[in-house]
Amino acid sequence: MLPDRSEAWREELRKKNKNKDRIALERVGMPEVDAQERIKHQDVEVNCGLSSEDAQHEAIRCMDCANPTCISGCPVGINIPKFIKEIELGEFVKAASTLKDKSALPAVCGRVCPQEKQCEAQCFYTQKLKKPAVAIGYLERFAADYARENDKNPQIPNISKNGKKIAAVGSGPASLSFAGDMIKKGYDVTVFEALHEIGGVLKYGIPEFRLPNDIVEFEIDNLRKMGVKFETNFVVGRTASFEDLKEQGYEAFFVGSGAGLPRFMGILGENLNGVFSANEYLTRVNLMEAYQSESETPVLKGKRVAIIGGGNTAMDSVRTARRLGAEKAMIVYRRSMDEIPARVEEVNHAIEEGVEFKCLHNPVSYQGDENGRIKSMKLQVMELGEADASGRRRPIPVEGKFIEEPVDLVIVSVGVSPNPLIPSCLPSIRTSEWGTVLVNEDNMQSDDVDVFAGGDIVRGGATVILAMGDGRKAAESMDDFLTK
Amino acid sequence: MNKIIGKEYFSEKVVAFEIEAPLIAKSRKAGNFIILRVGDKGERVPLTIAGADEKRGTIRIVAQIVGASSKKLAALNVGDYITDLVGPLGRPTDIHNVGTILACGGGVGVAPLLPIVEAFKKAGNRVVSVIAARSEELIILKEEMEKWSDELIIMTDDGSLGRKGLITEGMKEVLERENVDEAIVIGPAIMMKFAAQLTKEYDVPTQASLNAMMVDGTGMCGACRVTVGGKTKFTCVDGPEFDAHQVDFDEMMIRLKSYVNEEKVLND
Numbered sequence: 058m059l060p061d062r063s064e065a066w067r068e069e070l071r072k073k074n075k076n077k078d079r080i081a082l083e084r085v086g087m088p089e090v091d092a093q094e095r096i097k098h099q100d101v102e103v104n105c106g107l108s109s110e111d112a113q114h115e116a117i118r119c120m121d122c123a124n125p126t127c128i129s130g131c132p133v134g135i136n137i138p139k140f141i142k143e144i145e146l147g148e149f150v151k152a153a154s155t156l157k158d159k160s161a162l163p164a165v166c167g168r169v170c171p172q173e174k175q176c177e178a179q180c181f182y183t184q185k186l187k188k189p190a191v192a193i194g195y196l197e198r199f200a201a202d203y204a205r206e207n208d209k210n211p212q213i214p215n216i217s218k219n220g221k222k223i224a225a226v227g228s229g230p231a232s233l234s235f236a237g238d239m240i241k242k243g244y245d246v247t248v249f250e251a252l253h254e255i256g257g258v259l260k261y262g263i264p265e266f267r268l269p270n271d272i273v274e275f276e277i278d279n280l281r282k283m284g285v286k287f288e289t290n291f292v293v294g295r296t297a298s299f300e301d302l303k304e305q306g307y308e309a310f311f312v313g314s315g316a317g318l319p320r321f322m323g324i325l326g327e328n329l330n331g332v333f334s335a336n337e338y339l340t341r342v343n344l345m346e347a348y349q350s351e352s353e354t355p356v357l358k359g360k361r362v363a364i365i366g367g368g369n370t371a372m373d374s375v376r377t378a379r380r381l382g383a384e385k386a387m388i389v390y391r392r393s394m395d396e397i398p399a400r401v402e403e404v405n406h407a408i409e410e411g412v413e414f415k416c417l418h419n420p421v422s423y424q425g426d427e428n429g430r431i432k433s434m435k436l437q438v439m440e441l442g443e444a445d446a447s448g449r450r451r452p453i454p455v456e457g458k459f460i461e462e463p464v465d466l467v468i469v470s471v472g473v474s475p476n477p478l479i480p481s482c483l484p485s486i487r488t489s490e491w492g493t494v495l496v497n498e499d500n501m502q503s504d505d506v507d508v509f510a511g512g513d514i515v516r517g518g519a520t521v522i523l524a525m526g527d528g529r530k531a532a533e534s535m536d537d538f539l540t541k
Numbered sequence: 542m543n544k545i546i547g548k549e550y551f552s553e554k555v556v557a558f559e560i561e562a563p564l565i566a567k568s569r570k571a572g573n574f575i576i577l578r579v580g581d582k583g584e585r586v587p588l589t590i591a592g593a594d595e596k597r598g599t600i601r602i603v604a605q606i607v608g609a610s611s612k613k614l615a616a617l618n619v620g621d622y623i624t625d626l627v628g629p630l631g632r633p634t635d636i637h638n639v640g641t642i643l644a645c646g647g648g649v650g651v652a653p654l655l656p657i658v659e660a661f662k663k664a665g666n667r668v669v670s671v672i673a674a675r676s677e678e679l680i681i682l683k684e685e686m687e688k689w690s691d692e693l694i695i696m697t698d699d700g701s702l703g704r705k706g707l708i709t710e711g712m713k714e715v716l717e718r719e720n721v722d723e724a725i726v727i728g729p730a731i732m733m734k735f736a737a738q739l740t741k742e743y744d745v746p747t748q749a750s751l752n753a754m755m756v757d758g759t760g761m762c763g764a765c766r767v768t769v770g771g772k773t774k775f776t777c778v779d780g781p782e783f784d785a786h787q788v789d790f791d792e793m794m795i796r797l798k799s800y801v802n803e804e805k806v807l808n809d
Contacts, residue, residue: 253585290626296568318763318775345756353610357799357800
């Protein structure tokens with residue numbers, strides 16, 4: 058049990074409502090922009106956020122359990138009951154600072170974490186009552202947004218500096234989380250980013266209708282105010298070597314360079330014009346703002362668009378295609394709707410936005426026109442066999458059964474591999490056969506003792522929150538390493 | 542932000558800049574490229590590094606003015622800043638002492654060729670260079686190429702400088718008369734295609750430096766993919782140089798035209 062649970066205000070709050078009454082309350086819904094309206098804009102956020110009243114109502118549902126299992130479902134270990142009870146009390150800014158104790162990016166996590174598979178999956182309501190979990194994700198977003206909009210002069214903690222210089226490579230969620238923890242421990246932290254903007258996948262990958270860039274920017278600015286330095290347009294290992302940086306006084310490195318290298322299926326016609334990786338498509342639209350007429354970066358627009366794959370990135374791509382004018386936008390997925398890996402919320406949003414799901418189909422070739430632009434795809438019809446190692450039923454081709462589907466744009470979203478650039482510059486670290494950096498899982502330290510790593514460069518394509526958890530763990534152990 | 546400290550028009554459509562970038566000047570190697578962006582709405586444009594002055598902390602880039610982005614770059618002057626510039630990117634050229642190198646550059650392809658020629662010469666090779674363009678005013682970096690080549694052959698379509706004819710004619714002359722150990726070709730895709738066909742006839746190992754379209758340039762987007770030996774490769778991290786005899790130049794030429802319609806709109 059966490060000690061703050063016994064504080065007087067918490068005890069009093071618990072007495073205020075009987076558990077029976079708390080349980081009787083309905084879970085709040087998330088207000089959304091109407092689907093027909095939102096598909097007209099690339100940068101209008103779909104979820105509107107809770108009102109103060111709804112947030113407090115939802116906070117009452119939380120029973121402030123003696124053994125809060127929700128915390129064990131959170132990769133960064135947020136004190137969930139505490140921030141929820143602060144919301145119940147109306148202390149919204151306090152709730153946000155409780156979040157910030159553990160999370161460098163609460164407004165981001167409140168939007169993109171798969172809460173239903175993490176904290177909410179461990180909630181007492183889900184586990185024991187078989188009722189909808191407390192809406193922890195919605196509440197997290199509410200508190201973070203409230204503080205951003207209302208707390209104009211947030212307190213910057215006064216940290217005594219220890220004078221040690223350390224660096225984070227890449228500026229995605231793993232590195233930002235790492236940097237946030239290390240700056241609080243008194244280090245002189247510099248984050249190096251190869252692109253011209255900070256945020257990594259939060260900026261180039263996740264569309265603004267799901268995570269607005271100014272929300273990301275605000276969280277980055279908080280880190281800046283705490284003293285984290287950011288260097289853009291800097292490829293560690295190339296612009297300057299690790300050795301050069303060590304000579305400049307950097308004592309240790311956290312590599313959070315992500316998994317960016319897109320995978321392709323290696324099928325006929327995959328290099329036709331109009332066949333994109335999801336990363337290229339999303340980068341052109343999100344980072345380079347190709348949807349705006351002033352942007353000099355173009356993007357091909359299609360009327361009939363197919364996205365190959367069923368993950369969150371596939372949902373982001375297909376919904377982006379709808380917003381860019383696709384009349385028919387479809388997900389082509391080789392298993393059935395039951396196995397689709399994307400979040401339920403994202404799948405539902407896609408359905409509301411008119412996306413078609415062509416499950417149990419798999420592309421085998423693409424055909425182009427005389428100018429080399431894709432005009433159709435040949436799909437193999439699939440069926441499901443026995444469960445495989447992943448626990449999901451294996452997709453099997455139905456022999457001789459194919460369909461031809463006309464398309465003018467295809468976005469391939471079948472996974473990514475670790476970015477090879479950093480490992481290729483660091484012969485002292487070991488990589489797996491998939492190209493991921495091998496680390497000691499207890500402390501995220503690589504074979505080169507000065508180099509720690511986390512996020513997708515270690516995991517090979519996971520979630521924002523798992524990357525942030527790695528960043529926190531690496532910060533903890535790098536601190537141990539440098540102070541012992 | 543990187544300051545422009547020198548600007549020179551090689552021709553009406555080709556402009557060279559000297560840009561402050563001390564770290565890149567120090568770490569770049571022959572064959573590397575940079576990506577730059579002009580203005581907040583600017584496109585990320587890959588350009589090879591034509592040279593560097595480590596003492597002055599500057600790099601030289603050469604750009605051909607073709608679309609909206611290169612026009613905006615060309616409009617910058619000495620004292621202006623490049624909004625973003627990142628590098629060095631790509632794998633450097635494999636420089637070694639092998640004997641005789643045939644170095645071939647078409648149009649602005651001579652700019653990335655120059656540091657490679659310099660490096661091969663310094664590594665102790667005999668370097669015979671063939672450079673080509675439509676006419677005299679489009680021949681660039683002639684003096685520097687002369688300096689680092691044992692012999693320089695110039696070919697122009699109209700005969701206004703050097704000899705009249707295509708680059709392959711100059712190359713053929715060299716391949717006929719002496720043993721060539723390795724070749725490198727840089728220029729328009731169509732030129733590299735025919736140059737590669739020629740060196741294949743003579744069984745000379747040949748590298749081509751490919752100017753694919755890119756967005757991030759660090760192995761993330763896959764825009765720059767090319768087929769080499771039947772496999773998909775990313776020009777930015779696997780290249781930009783590949784075995785020219787294995788590159789599918791026809792596919793590359795089609796991919797370079799991906800945005801032909803969109804660029805028309807921007808240029809109008």
